[in-house]
Amino acid sequence: xAEENVIFVGKKPTMNYVxxxxxxxxxxxxxxxxxxxxxxxxxxxDIAEITRHKxxxxxxxxxxxxxxxxxxxxxxxxxVSSIEITLKR
Amino acid sequence: xAEENVIFVGKKPTMNYVxxxxxxxxxxxxxxxxxxxxxxxxxxxDIAEITRHKxxxxxxxxxxxxxxxxxxxxxxxxxVSSIEITLKR
Numbered sequence: 001x002a003e004e005n006v007i008f009v010g011k012k013p014t015m016n017y018v019x020x021x022x023x024x025x026x027x028x029x030x031x032x033x034x035x036x037x038x039x040x041x042x043x044x045x046d047i048a049e050i051t052r053h054k055x056x057x058x059x060x061x062x063x064x065x066x067x068x069x070x071x072x073x074x075x076x077x078x079x080v081s082s083i084e085i086t087l088k089r
Numbered sequence: 090x091a092e093e094n095v096i097f098v099g100k101k102p103t104m105n106y107v108x109x110x111x112x113x114x115x116x117x118x119x120x121x122x123x124x125x126x127x128x129x130x131x132x133x134x135d136i137a138e139i140t141r142h143k144x145x146x147x148x149x150x151x152x153x154x155x156x157x158x159x160x161x162x163x164x165x166x167x168x169v170s171s172i173e174i175t176l177k178r
Contacts, residue, residue, distance in 0.1 A: 042130040064153040
């Protein structure tokens with residue numbers, strides 16, 4: 001059950017993820033982690049800000065972490081930045 | 090003097106900004122704020138992570154803030170997310 005409040009940001013439109021976050025808050029989950037890598041990091045920040053300003057005004061940033069992940073690919077390893085935004089209400 | 094340790098991330102290559110951050114740390118400035126808006130947010134995270142992993146291993150995240158800025162344009166206002174990453178060593 002520990003992972004069910006994690007939203008992984010990918011290629012879908014921003015509002016799809018906002019809806020997922022808002023739905024979880026409305027299902028009485030009070031802490032949600034938004035995770036993204038690479039270019040999706042900007043989208044993760046948008047998702048968190050839209051959620052806070054338009055839908056769940058009581059949500060606050062509990063933590064924002066950034067780190068580097070190593071991806072193992074066919075052509076060798078590559079580094080990619082990642083972000084984890086924890087929203088709590 | 091208060092603003093001289095702020096790096097605004099724009100359209101230049103990532104390594105240009107990394108070099109600017111590293112140069113400031115090497116000039117005995119011990120706290121640098123990396124600011125970015127919109128799609129440049131991902132680049133700001135890359136800049137901070139590359140600085141920490143490849144150049145200034147003693148640099149730590151002191152604070153990471155995200156917020157929404159309102160841009161006043163000819164066709165009306167628009168919202169854009171922004172990030173402020175404070176690195177300290």
